[in-house]
Amino acid sequence: MPGYEAESRVALRLTVNGQPEEIAFAPHKTLLEVLREDLGLTGTKHGCELGECGACAVLVDGRPVLSCLVLGLECGGRSVETVEGMAGPEGLHPLQKAFADLGAAQCGYCTPGILLAAQALIAGNPSPDLPQIRAALAGNICRCTGYVKIFEAVELAAAWMRGEDAAPRRESLYGTDFDESGLLPVLPSGPGEGGPR
Amino acid sequence: MKSDAGPDSSYVAGGTDLYPNMKRRQQTPATVIGLGRLAELKGMAFGGDGAVFGAGVVLSEIENDPEVRAAYPGLAHAIAEISTPPLRNMGTIGGNLLLDTRCNYYDQNFEWRQAIDFCMKKDGAICWVAPGSPRCLAVQSADSVPVLIALQARARLVSAGGEREIPVEDLYRNDGISYLTKRPEELLAGIAVPAPEGWTAVYRKLRRRGAFDFPVLSVGAAIRREGDRVAASRLVLGGVASAPIRLTKAEEVLKGRALDEDAIREAAEAAAGPSRPMDNTDYSFLWRKQMTKKFVADALRQIARAV
């Protein structure tokens, strides 16, 4: 490789998903690139890299921002949360479980950004209504779901996070007026965890 | 620092305007001077004279501030209409005031602009919107500006040589390239908004979608009434020229009149003339021009309803 010089790097300390990190990266890199390429956290996605889709949203100091328009350098000393930080040893975050249960993640590509935007919403407003959910997620394009299942999942997760024993609405799962005559009873010893409601 | 870095440098605060432009090579500063950590630019203060916003205050903080929402609901609304929630967590009020003018021929990446041959705003010599035009026709597209002008806000500019305060209205020039009267070495430090004192201000925005989109026609309107009469009004159009447009004729129409449907219609009629959008944004420009009356009238009706 004649003439090629490795890029100079800058060192930076920041906290990612609660874990202090010290990393070195080329100074022009965006937070998106630092997360994906230097920290191996590929859960954060990119759809345009110009701030026009919301796929790369992460939380910086608790606020949703577009990691494609933040320089890594600007995050020194800050706390960054990505989708990888949501689930713990106890299992999925309630938002993640609600998204899984309701099919709110179809292709799953916009999902990380939407989960984080929803997490920030619920942190500031434990009981968001539909217009508030719409407004909070207005910066995240989803091409698969038509957002309906996403709205429902955020409502459900918020209820769980308030400690309510909420269940998905029947219409969310079966549509309206579903005819159940095609279903046999599930045997008591039948499918368990992860099973249908 | 700016004078050290020279003309080939650029200030950046939130980065939501500059970084996309840099990625598309519309702006190619050799040095970028980050303002994100300048505490002096971050404050918001409220007093008897009004409010002062540091230029570096993040948009969502203004939008969600209870005092702003109480005293300047029109401004809070205008800011809430900017782009998207995550972007408003990054972009600053100063950045919105200084937002680069926009054009469908300019907001494209390098290769696209190369394919059509570059325009005069960057790397070229011609305006593709109107090839006969001697000046660039890129569009003023900042949501906060029309309502700030309507509210008689002032901008504080500082440089090594001193500081000055000018009406926000005077910050702009109707030229898509040289769209600011701010000198390159000057830094926009803050925005002062006078106390509302009887003024009611609203903002109406035309765009395709309820998020993401820049205004392709916008109206900032402020009216002060004495009794049921309009004592003073300030009406400003955005998104139809390289600078915000004051609707002085329409303002005159309203003066001293009750804000009834007749006055509103007459004022809206007077607003149509100065609205001369070009074919360089979303939606057809002829329709955008037609919509001027409706949007001005709607803004005035909204004020009339807000007693």
Add this chain to the structure above:
Amino acid sequence: MTRPRTRVVGRPWAKVDAAAKVTGQTRFADDLSLPRMLHAKLLRSRRAHARLVRVDASRALAAPGVFAVATGADLPIAFGILPVSQDEHALCPDRVRFVGDPIAAVAAVNEDAADAALALIDVEYEDWKPIGSIEEAIAHPVPRIHDYGDLGNFHKLVSMEFGDVESGFLRADRIWDDIYFYEGNTHLPLEQHAALADFGPDGKLTLWSSTQTPHYVHRALAKVLEMPASRIRVIATPNGGGFGGKSDPFNHEIVVAHLSRVTRRPVKICLTREEVFYCHRGRHPTLMRVRTGARADGAITAMHFQTVLDGGAYGSYGVASTYYTGALQTVTYEVPAYRFDGARVFTNKPPCGPKRGHGTPQPRFAMEAQLDRIACDLGLDPADIRLAHLQPPDSLTANFLRIGSMGLGACIEKVVAASGWRERRGRMPPGRGLGLACSSYISGAGLPIYWNAMPQSGVQLKLDRSGGVTVFCGSTDIGQGSDSVLAYVVAEILGIDPFDIRVVTADTDLTPVDLGSYSSRVTLMTGNAALQAAERARDLLASAVSTQLDLPVLRLVFAGGRVFDAEDPGKGLAFAEAVVAAESKLGTLGTVGSYSPPPSAGRYRGAGVGPSPAYSYSAAVVEIEVDPESGIYSVPTIWIAHDVGKCINPVLVVGQVEGSVYMGLGEAMMEEMSYRSDVNGNVVHKFPSMLEYKSPTTMEMPDVVTFLIEDPDPNGPFGAKEVGQGPLLPIPPAVANAVYDAVGVRVDEVPITPEKILAALKSKAQGKAARFGPDRFPEIPYPEPVHIPTPAEGGDGRARDREATGAGGVRGAVAAKV
């Protein structure tokens, strides 16, 4: 078909890959990286139509960090998705046909180095006249964009007539003759296409790619790279949205494979958003003229449907797309005599291809909008005119499509009742209205893309003594849940928990061929293949359990993770014990299943497009609020019913319906691929960005009330039919019909923008036509139609010449496949 009763199938499970998706652990193509990996970038044409006089990449090769360059000369063999249009090159050898056509490639140590090197590639163009529209393509037969095609810049010209259309018109009380236009739009998957190639030291190539069709990519790679297919492995990574946009083999996939072979290093490419617009393969802009004769009761007596599609620069699926604009008009309401003339032109724009609904949303828009006109003109309720003339179930249409289950009537009744249609339509406050439209879609194409007699889908099942079951299938999960469908179907038959099943898909080394995720084929075809494999596995287990427990096979029940006696449920074996019994008795266990669609009834040229094992049906009512002063409107609520045959998983079916409604609404309201010509005549995409390509946000999405209708089809697994595409189709015409109900004007053009509504209102106010839309349909040199007598006329699915038809003879029979 009797209603199958099920335990696993039909319940709202999470997807088997849901946990990975919500935790960010799903590995999309650009998430992969390998040691020593290089990054590739493509130099794309800046001219819309030109001859390449010179392409010199030698300076780029010498640039810092560059490992290899490639130009058209390195990859001279053409490829394309359809055998009849192998007209693409990995890198253009001598001609460029649109702004964005790839000319050269660089592999470098990182993207920045590759980008910098692109600027060092010297390209000399000799400009040719670009063709920017249908009208220009017709007006300028030369220069030809391709050296093949039916005439000038017509890629394809077809004409076929089913039954005696002129007599049909004579039987009509009135004839409607309308022109419609449907603008092109694109898939806009959130994931940009990406591919990673690794040519290993063993001389074998592995390609990971965000593709919906790994099998076709496999074939294209073997062809262009001149490598034995047996040495190529294609792995389709989970697609971050497909919608049809990732179902062609793409130049960038071939380029990274080539660059990896040259450098002996892994090479990755991830397209920019702008490049995704250039890949396109989206909805064809389509101009349509529809003549329909109907009696006073609304019965259609004849229909003559003419289309012309703007195909863009390459063939892609375009021949099929062209036929699809004429294929499915007959499957919803009875059309006793039908003529279709179709044309596709080449233009110097990114190639169009299959987007959700492939070739059918455009004619469905025209047909349903015209039917609304017909109903209003005849004083009939638009719901009733449809209900009264439904194509019957278990029937053969005029163009020999075999209809099985047909639940459209139930769909219409659901949305009519729920929306308050009968009470509210025409009686709403000014500016508000309701619109109804219906549709149907195929559950997989009857014929594969290249002619062969092999199955369209194959499944292998592995069972072992641990009780573990693994399903292997070539199908590709693009978010619709096809991996999950495999697990649910196998779990149902074997009576186990779907989350205990491992699913391995979309890997040409490991999985049997499935043709891919397109044409809504996966649930029906892989579902049937999985069903067959699972039933065979169940039979093996049953024979062993029957021996061990001394019970007749027919008394054994597989459910709840056990195999037990139906008459004495306490007597039985755990599933793993049953596998041990079978492995002990029979040796290593494995079964296969495969699926081939039933043969088509039509035997005429063009009969390959339209036949399907089953047709889904949808009906939608859209509520609208229009501001007559501006034309600005909003859609507060959409009611939609979809006949899916049988839900394999209802929550995923509802999700597909809602997603289709969203995409249909985006097309109806705002999405369009726009182009502009610069002063030199160069044709460029107007704004290839996510900001200016308007895709609806959370703020535009209406409330959606979904009804799932289960009318099981004998050809579907458990009766299941498609859902991924059909529910998109009724939305654009329902919006147009709602606009009419709200403000009394017709917008005969998609997207339906405020400007167009306002223009129609002005036209109406001036006493002119109360519509906005195209005024003329160009003269198109369609060929003389091929005549095919309908089933009602005693036809056998073959074409006959006209005199012979009149005489009932069989002279001149023609049978050919597309």
